[in-house]
Amino acid sequence: MGASTARRDGAPTLRVFFVDAFAARPFEGNPAAVVPLARWLPDATLQAMAAEHNLSETAFLVREAGGWRLRWFTPAAEVEMCGHATLASGFVLATEFGERAPYAFATLSGTLGVEREGERFVLDFPARTAxxxxxxxxxxxxxxxxxxxxxxxxxxxxxxxxxxxxxxxxxxxxxxxxxxxxxxxxxxxxxxxxxxxxxxxxxxxxxxxxxxxxxxxxxxxxxxxxxxxxxxxxxxxxxxxxxxxxxxxxxLRGARVRMGGTAVLYARGEILLPDAG
Incomplete structure (x- = not known):
């Protein structure tokens, strides 16, 4: 999975994908930015990027043995769980990188799964009772x-x-x-x-x-x-x-909740960070 490219001046760039999750068409659902990384950047850089995107969440992905590590940042803070940006991440892996589902994401909330059922991406998350x-x-x-x-x-x-x-x-x-x-x-x-x-x-x-x-x-x-x-x-x-x-x-399946939805790619681009890689 190619996480970075290079500008004409030789400085590295990062790829970014803007996805409308739980949406049937653009401008519906919840927009998320998805940024695949070759390695983790400093937390302050990740937070600054999320603030720059100014979406409810930016998802950052790094490939690890057996799957991916996934983190989510709002414009103000890192969060321990996010559904729509996880769906967006699975969508990007499938449609932009040709990675086959199911996906296993290691997160602050444990391992979260994403499966594909036709056009829908289905999240498998822990249930929380009230x-x-x-x-x-x-x-x-x-x-x-x-x-x-x-x-x-x-x-x-x-x-x-x-x-x-x-x-x-x-x-x-x-x-x-x-x-x-x-x-x-x-x-x-x-x-x-x-x-x-x-x-x-x-x-x-x-x-x-x-x-x-x-x-x-x-x-x-x-x-x-x-x-x-x-x-x-x-x-x-x-x-x-x-x-x-x-x-x-x-x-609801016992102690788990499955949530399915469709997604739409709104835009793809490059992030120009001097220290990205």
């Missing part, structure tokens, strides 16, 4: 602009609203969300959605530089167990109702 919160964090309702019917906590806050329409119409105060105690990531959700969909959600993470994430795999490792128990079935079609929007075909 517990109901007796006392929501102070200021949550004010930050969201609505009082949730229920509040639960897995890794993130899960706020249950009355309808999919209420989820889609929400206009939160991002500064107040970022100031909430006890966690910087909040999702809102309700049963139902567009025809053929079982669950609707949105996801906010302003404290880590992502006011609203367009489509979020890590939200669904929490939402799928939650809604599977409530709806009495393990296979769910989920819609994330951000401005861009995206659909995930999900299944």
């Amino acid at each position: 517990e109901r919160v007796a006392e929501p964090p102070p200021g949550l309702a004010e930050a969201l602009g609505v009082a949730p019917r229920e509040v639960w906590r897995a890794r993130d806050w899960i706020c249950v609203l009355d309808s999919a329409e209420q989820v889609a119409g929400l206009r939160p105060d991002f500064a107040k969300l970022a100031a909430l105690p006890g966690g910087e990531r909040v999702m809102v959700t309700a049963a139902g959605g567009p025809p053929g969909h079982d669950v609707t959600s949105r996801y906010f993470a302003p404290k880590v530089g992502v006011p609203e994430d367009p489509v979020t795999g890590t939200a669904h490792v929490q939402l799928v167990p939650f809604w599977a128990a409530r709806l009495g079935r393990t296979a769910l079609v989920c819609r994330q109702a951000s401005r861009r929007g995206g659909t995930l075909w999900c299944e």
Whole structure:
């Protein structure tokens, strides 16, 4: 896998791919930058590159024995798990480098798998269960602009609203969300959605530089167990109702969540770093 090339002046460059994940066409789903590397660059350089791309995540890949090491950076911080940029990474390996699925990515969250089923790329992530919160964090309702019917906590806050329409119409105060105690990531959700969909959600993470994430795999490792128990079935079609929007075909399999989606290449290019290689 060719991670770097050279400019006319002899300085090395890095290849970069911009992918819309969980999307059927450009400008839908969640955009991610995917940067294959021959070796790891300093963390400060990776963070600066992610800030320059200014997408919810930039994925960096280095080949290792038996697979790849995968890391994800928002414009503000490295994160321990990211679904859409993992799907984008599998898409790039398949369509740009001819690497055959399945893929095994070593990450901060353990080994994460990506399989291919036709045009869909299917993530295999650990499920996270939620517990109901007796006392929501102070200021949550004010930050969201609505009082949730229920509040639960897995890794993130899960706020249950009355309808999919209420989820889609929400206009939160991002500064107040970022100031909430006890966690910087909040999702809102309700049963139902567009025809053929079982669950609707949105996801906010302003404290880590992502006011609203367009489509979020890590939200669904929490939402799928939650809604599977409530709806009495393990296979769910989920819609994330951000401005861009995206659909995930999900299944709860024991302690794992499978999330399938399509992806579209938006652009490919070169990163001009004097010390890249």
